[in-house]
Amino acid sequence: MIVRPYGDTTGDGMVQVSFTLPVPHDRRAEGAALQLAGKMGLDPAMVVHAKQMGTGFTFFVVYGRVSHLVDTDRVTVVERDFPLLAAKDVNAAVRSRLRRKLVVVGACIGTDAHTVGIDAILNIKGVAGEKGLEYYRELRVVNLGAQVPVPDLVRAAGAEKADAVLVSQVVTQRDAHLHNTREMSAAFREAFPAARRPLLVVGGPRFDEAMTGELGVDRIFGRGTTPREVASYLVHALIERKKAA
Amino acid sequence: MIVRPYGDTTGDGMVQVSFTLPVPHDRRAEGAALQLAGKMGLDPAMVVHAKQMGTGFTFFVVYGRVSHLVDTDRVTVVERDFPLLAAKDVNAAVRSRLRRKLVVVGACIGTDAHTVGIDAILNIKGVAGEKGLEYYRELRVVNLGAQVPVPDLVRAAGAEKADAVLVSQVVTQRDAHLHNTREMSAAFREAFPAARRPLLVVGGPRFDEAMTGELGVDRIFGRGTTPREVASYLVHALIERKKAA
Amino acid sequence: MTAKLALDADQVARARELAAIAGAPVVELARSHTTVAVERATLRLAGLGGADPDGIPWVNRLVSAVVEQVGLEHGVSGPVFGALARGDSTDLVALAQRAAAGSVDFTVPAGKARTAAHRLGTRAVRDGLRTVDRRRAERERLVKRLGDPPQRPWIYLIVATGDIYEDIPQAQAAARAGADVIAVIRSTGQSLLDYVPEGATREGFAGTYATRENFRLMRAALDETSKELGRYVRLTNYASGLCMPEIAALAGLERLDMMLNDSMYGILFRDINPVRTFVDQRFSRQIHARAGIIINTGEDNYLTTADAVEAAHTVTVSQLLNEFFAHEAGLPDAQLGLGHAFEINPDVKDSFRLELAHALLARELFPDAPLKWMPPTKHMTGDVFRGNLLDGFFNLAGVLTGQSILLVGMMTEAVVTPWLSDRDIALQNVRYVLDSCGGLHEDFVPAPGGFVQKRAATVLAEAVTLLERITDEGLLSSIADGTFGIMKRPPDKGRGLDGVARRADDFWNPAVALLDGGAA
Amino acid sequence: MTAKLALDADQVARARELAAIAGAPVVELARSHTTVAVERATLRLAGLGGADPDGIPWVNRLVSAVVEQVGLEHGVSGPVFGALARGDSTDLVALAQRAAAGSVDFTVPAGKARTAAHRLGTRAVRDGLRTVDRRRAERERLVKRLGDPPQRPWIYLIVATGDIYEDIPQAQAAARAGADVIAVIRSTGQSLLDYVPEGATREGFAGTYATRENFRLMRAALDETSKELGRYVRLTNYASGLCMPEIAALAGLERLDMMLNDSMYGILFRDINPVRTFVDQRFSRQIHARAGIIINTGEDNYLTTADAVEAAHTVTVSQLLNEFFAHEAGLPDAQLGLGHAFEINPDVKDSFRLELAHALLARELFPDAPLKWMPPTKHMTGDVFRGNLLDGFFNLAGVLTGQSILLVGMMTEAVVTPWLSDRDIALQNVRYVLDSCGGLHEDFVPAPGGFVQKRAATVLAEAVTLLERITDEGLLSSIADGTFGIMKRPPDKGRGLDGVARRADDFWNPAVALLDGGAA
Numbered sequence A, B: 001m002i003v004r005p006y007g008d009t010t011g012d013g014m015v016q017v018s019f020t021l022p023v024p025h026d027r028r029a030e031g032a033a034l035q036l037a038g039k040m041g042l043d044p045a046m047v048v049h050a051k052q053m054g055t056g057f058t059f060f061v062v063y064g065r066v067s068h069l070v071d072t073d074r075v076t077v078v079e080r081d082f083p084l085l086a087a088k089d090v091n092a093a094v095r096s097r098l099r100r101k102l103v104v105v106g107a108c109i110g111t112d113a114h115t116v117g118i119d120a121i122l123n124i125k126g127v128a129g130e131k132g133l134e135y136y137r138e139l140r141v142v143n144l145g146a147q148v149p150v151p152d153l154v155r156a157a158g159a160e161k162a163d164a165v166l167v168s169q170v171v172t173q174r175d176a177h178l179h180n181t182r183e184m185s186a187a188f189r190e191a192f193p194a195a196r197r198p199l200l201v202v203g204g205p206r207f208d209e210a211m212t213g214e215l216g217v218d219r220i221f222g223r224g225t226t227p228r229e230v231a232s233y234l235v236h237a238l239i240e241r242k243k244a245a
Numbered sequence C, D: 001m002t003a004k005l006a007l008d009a010d011q012v013a014r015a016r017e018l019a020a021i022a023g024a025p026v027v028e029l030a031r032s033h034t035t036v037a038v039e040r041a042t043l044r045l046a047g048l049g050g051a052d053p054d055g056i057p058w059v060n061r062l063v064s065a066v067v068e069q070v071g072l073e074h075g076v077s078g079p080v081f082g083a084l085a086r087g088d089s090t091d092l093v094a095l096a097q098r099a100a101a102g103s104v105d106f107t108v109p110a111g112k113a114r115t116a117a118h119r120l121g122t123r124a125v126r127d128g129l130r131t132v133d134r135r136r137a138e139r140e141r142l143v144k145r146l147g148d149p150p151q152r153p154w155i156y157l158i159v160a161t162g163d164i165y166e167d168i169p170q171a172q173a174a175a176r177a178g179a180d181v182i183a184v185i186r187s188t189g190q191s192l193l194d195y196v197p198e199g200a201t202r203e204g205f206a207g208t209y210a211t212r213e214n215f216r217l218m219r220a221a222l223d224e225t226s227k228e229l230g231r232y233v234r235l236t237n238y239a240s241g242l243c244m245p246e247i248a249a250l251a252g253l254e255r256l257d258m259m260l261n262d263s264m265y266g267i268l269f270r271d272i273n274p275v276r277t278f279v280d281q282r283f284s285r286q287i288h289a290r291a292g293i294i295i296n297t298g299e300d301n302y303l304t305t306a307d308a309v310e311a312a313h314t315v316t317v318s319q320l321l322n323e324f325f326a327h328e329a330g331l332p333d334a335q336l337g338l339g340h341a342f343e344i345n346p347d348v349k350d351s352f353r354l355e356l357a358h359a360l361l362a363r364e365l366f367p368d369a370p371l372k373w374m375p376p377t378k379h380m381t382g383d384v385f386r387g388n389l390l391d392g393f394f395n396l397a398g399v400l401t402g403q404s405i406l407l408v409g410m411m412t413e414a415v416v417t418p419w420l421s422d423r424d425i426a427l428q429n430v431r432y433v434l435d436s437c438g439g440l441h442e443d444f445v446p447a448p449g450g451f452v453q454k455r456a457a458t459v460l461a462e463a464v465t466l467l468e469r470i471t472d473e474g475l476l477s478s479i480a481d482g483t484f485g486i487m488k489r490p491p492d493k494g495r496g497l498d499g500v501a502r503r504a505d506d507f508w509n510p511a512v513a514l515l516d517g518g519a520a
């Protein structure tokens, strides 16, 4: 299906944009704002607000029409390609197929100290009304907490014989999350033979879920992930898929 | 000078965008939002907010980096190409060169009833601390008010022997301002021989000042115009230029 | 709400008394004149609808034909129903068609013919009014069954796409998102049309034409949504303009629930002749009274052309006048959606406290009226982030001062007519304020003799002074002087004057008779 | 502010008393231990700066060398100044260089050597403290000359580019736009570094490294801007972390004006060992007291991991503990920027009134403390329009409840570290609220026995109950139980424990002696 942005009429293509340019406010600055809007595809574009900040910057709000078409059929999303299981099904699958507890090691790596997200996935308390992985009887969860150096994580994963390593990254300034994730996956590749490498899962609100390849991890979870999704994925990736293989 | 949008670091290229797509909210919708952001040049782009409205629409807020460059030297703006005069200089110029009062006829045409803008330019009260054109002793101002049909305006301009006709257009939905302005300028061209046609000036907050050619008018004034700018322009266009010619 | 302003009761009484004195001559004017719009409205109530192939409504064709032949001053109903009674045509449409073709001779009937005409006309109009009554009963039933909004203020949202078929889904979406009242904004310019367009329309500018069919379509859609939501969603449109009486009649016939109807808006903001407006206004309000429609007055508009601090008292004066005219036309307090607005320049020191003082003054002067609280527009800019903030404080002022109907402000006010997402953001804003501060008025206690109380007292005193001047000069002269909204409107200028006539001695209009008589 | 909550004075007194009982053993702990950070801070006060070619500060090299040879428990000053006194090196840097090369033998000096060492050490540290005193006097002069912000609350803005040379123009722009206090956010992870980096830095993540040179550069830039603006612009940075005492010393030496310094933040949110934290905290606060630096405590953080309604009383308890520790360390009320935050889920019914109750409780419990009021963060989403609205109501709560320092919320809280334009929009928001509602607290009178008063009383009662539990169990055990911010932190775990030592009988630290003694 082909769609366009909708302001107040089907197909009107209207969008709102704001940005700062490092120039003082004058007519030329507004022209520069329109030039940028034009390059973004706004035509016509209206500078509806311009405000100089300090001496050398101007903030702009621009409204306008874009003629870009969005083809929803060409959207590639990481669809959930596994069934969403209830806790008891997760437990049952682990018990009957793995015949031992499935070990999950979690951490916030690098200098990131935002544990609320990984805790939401791991701690009993959970999030959005769903209990976290600790609640699953057949999972053994080791939560290393915040600011864990990558070597420590690799060591703990080895010591705990982790089936899966769950890593959270929330700080994204200067692409910190990407650097840290790459460093982590490289370290695991180095430390483990491919067959024994634990499943690598990262999550955080600003990840692009399609970047698994680039980052060298098995799965990425974004904003609003729930523990059940993660548990179901683990069963799928560690049990169902192994069975198939 | 080449500049880029500035989030918090020189050259980071960061912008904010919001829009609605006519699709319900799901992963595919977020993908569609990213596709649109991509077409606008955001790369990477982050969907930071998505909210379904009713059953078939989703509102998105997207942040991201654009790599478009803005070349301020290539900005074409309608620079003020005339000196900004004090009221007494305007009066002096009219008195000494024109030797009669300069006649200005103003109106809001079509169905537009937003007179505050044209009144700000014409009425004594003025705007932003500047008195309006009525205050200029050597100008004679006839303000026809709101919702004036184009034929009435043409008639009044003839009857008053207008040197300049000032038209305001505020409502822009469905490009009403452009249609009305074109209709107006065509009517004047029809009714007056080129040499005797009054100067045509339009104004309003959403005009693109560069569209004079397309709209068939002599000058366009946008957001935040002040009476003095208009008076100075009239002197420039009707007196200085005539002298030169 | 308990009284928080400690207003001087004598001064309040004095203000009301002065408004009545100022308004009385205008009521007299209204009672002694008719207009083409009043006459057309009467024919509409009598059942005449539709338009000729050029889109000119049959009521216009018929009234023009009568006026041409016998003038307006007798009312058109005598000649029209006289013609029908004498068998010139079988029904009003046929008569209008023939009249348009120039083949009917109209006369003011006398004697027996008069009696027959009056009987026929009265019956026809009474039928129309009964439909209005049925619509009102229908509304009452639906409200009883589905319920009123659970909270005050009611949330009032506008749609304004220009296309009724875009408006409908947007209105339904708005209702689902929490709107209690939907207003369909009218196309620019419609108020200057001396006829009401016909049929479903898709071509308005910055609003959708008010037509009977558009009313019907939207009301039906919202009835559906009301059922879905278990809450009766009200529908608003605009009466003001050259067709005030007719639109009022159509609104009554199609069960609209509120109507913009101000005693002076047309004069001030559309340059409609004052006499025309006052006559039309009275008739239209009588119909609204009958239909149980809440009127929305337009004091907010003054503050878009005048300064909201300097002109605060003109709002109060106008509210008092609107109240007087409304009562006189039969509207009870419960149908008096007097308007006021949050339009003080936000850069003015203490602007929010001034707003609170003004809003509370209106609240305490009109404790039983469903006041309509209008959002900032004039000082909204293209800075949509700031705009949404300002709207939040507007919402807060509404909650703190117990306003009844909250017209939801849009962050894009200075940019575009509202987008779908603007409404959603705006509603979210309202909901946050209502839910998080719902009971905060409990803790809002203007300090005795403090800033808020003092400001309210000042505005009231200024209003009394102005009313004294108006009673001295006469309301029409005051309007001519630019007292309201800085617009100068002399009584002998303005649009639509040629459609006004002083009633002749034999003037007859069955709607006027029924509505003035009170019985039907 | 007049009292609006009608708090029970006995209960307030009881709460303070309990906090003192709970805090006393911890003070004892602090007085009987030292840490590597305390010792390094002492050397910094004595004038030792700079770093080796790998960037490891000389204070670290020197302390490590001493600890390796003679342990930490005697304090390093005896061995260090003993070595200097006996002529091992001409100055501290030279000594550190030699020590790093392994060519100094350290001993705990005794007898005459001890006297000489103490004299030398005391003089050096006293010089350092005098510089701190001079900086303080300088601040007082500048404030006198340029003036304090004209309004309360003071407006507190953060910059966080990671690059001191981007931070500076942004901070100056923010000050020009109205900020009274600039906080330079620290790079993630710095608080876990057991050393203070050196020099100007451009490579932080989500914040800029706290270094002496960065402090100096920013303070100089803001001094310039202060002059330009005719208003003294304050500078804030973070003490908390493994280097709390050192950073406190550097802040005193470079005339920072405020410092994030919480008695428990490092324990709870950085998993720093509790004993390490409490020891470091006390020393750092003694230096802040000396430097006239206002501390900012971190109660806001609890509400990002715990629920702001359920855990409201833990904030109160922590404030009382912070107050006790601060007073004990010599900080007067005027330097107590106790923290609290607007973090209730905005979807909770009456959330704004709950916020008012909590904020007013803090205000009335600590009437003379410059309370720091922190904006919503947890419930901010990517919906930046809603975010700006929420920040507006946060600002309003600050104004209504008389908060002292307002940390300005950013609409992009959930998205990015603040952009230049975010700050501008946020400041505009603050300004609107301050200017339009500045005096509104006059009209904010919580109903006696009403919602707001009741809620405040409940929170206070819960705080007392919790304090009773803590005095029973001991503060360290309570922290181990997850009482604060749901974080469980046992006293024998956590980072930096190996840098703690119980003071030996011959422990000597000239800074401790001077600060504890009160004279210098």
Ligand code: B12
Binding pocket: A111, A112, A113, A114, A115, A116, A117, A118, A120, A121, A127, A166, A167, A168, A169, A170, A171, A172, A173, A201, A202, A203, A204, A205, A206, A221, A222, A223, A224, A225, A226, A230, D185, D186, D187, D188, D189, D206, D207, D269, D301, D304, D305, D377, D378, D379, D380, D381, D412, D413, D414, D415, D416, D417, D418
């Ligand atoms: C709470 C919080 C804190 C707390 C953290 C407490 C703690 N123990 O975690 C405290 C106060 C300590 C803190 C400190 C700082 N913070 Co902070 N903080 C936040 C805040 C307000 C909320 C984050 C949060 O808890 N979200 C709720 C959780 C449940 O959501 P989530 O993390 O997205 O997790 C979900 C999914 O992403 C996913 N998920 C996440 N991880 C994982 C992992 C796996 C394996 C899986 C499967 C799924 C998954 O599932 C979760 C559940 O749905 C955000 C702003 C905001 N509103 O988002 C800023 C924010 C994250 N902080 C930020 C910063 C910069 C800091 C500081 C550096 C400076 C500062 N501004 O104070 C410091 C230092 C932190 C450090 N060293 O890392 C920035 C990051 C900017 C950026 N994009 O780079 C933010 C965005 C604020 C801002 N705009 O400046 N912060």
Ligand code: B12
Binding pocket: B111, B112, B113, B114, B115, B116, B117, B118, B120, B121, B127, B166, B167, B168, B169, B170, B171, B172, B173, B201, B202, B203, B204, B205, B206, B221, B222, B223, B224, B225, B226, B230, C185, C186, C187, C188, C189, C206, C207, C269, C301, C304, C305, C377, C378, C379, C380, C381, C412, C413, C414, C415, C416, C417, C418
């Ligand atoms: C005041 C106002 C009204 C008043 C008008 C009173 C009056 N007598 O003018 C009232 C209440 C009557 C009104 C009614 C309506 N309005 Co209105 N109104 C506004 C409002 C709030 C302010 C406009 C204004 O006065 N600006 C101040 C003046 C000084 O600025 P300005 O017009 O830009 O003029 C300056 C320059 O542009 C320039 N300029 C302007 N004209 C000219 C001419 C010349 C020759 C020159 C040289 C310069 C010049 O100089 C001026 C001084 O600097 C705007 C929203 C907003 N905040 O902008 C909506 C707005 C303009 N209205 C709007 C609409 C749709 C309507 C209505 C149709 C429905 C409604 N929403 O109520 C009706 C019908 C109006 C009609 N038939 O035209 C829309 C237009 C949408 C669009 N872009 O198409 C707006 C943007 C609101 C909205 N978002 O829906 N409105």
Ligand SMILES: Cc1ncc(COP(=O)(O)O)c(C=O)c1O
Binding pocket: C186, C187, C188, C189, C190, C191, C192, C238, C239, C240, C241, C260, C261, C262, C265, C270, C296, C297, C298, C299, C301
């Ligand atoms: C009372 C009243 N009537 C009518 C209108 C709209 O009139 P028009 O359709 O002429 O724009 C308004 C404007 O908001 C109003 O306040």
Ligand SMILES: Cc1ncc(COP(=O)(O)O)c(C=O)c1O
Binding pocket: D186, D187, D188, D189, D190, D191, D192, D238, D239, D240, D241, D260, D261, D262, D265, D270, D296, D297, D298, D299, D301
């Ligand atoms: C008291 C206190 N100290 C320090 C910090 C920051 O610590 P870090 O630099 O470890 O992120 C905070 C967080 O806002 C705080 O509240």
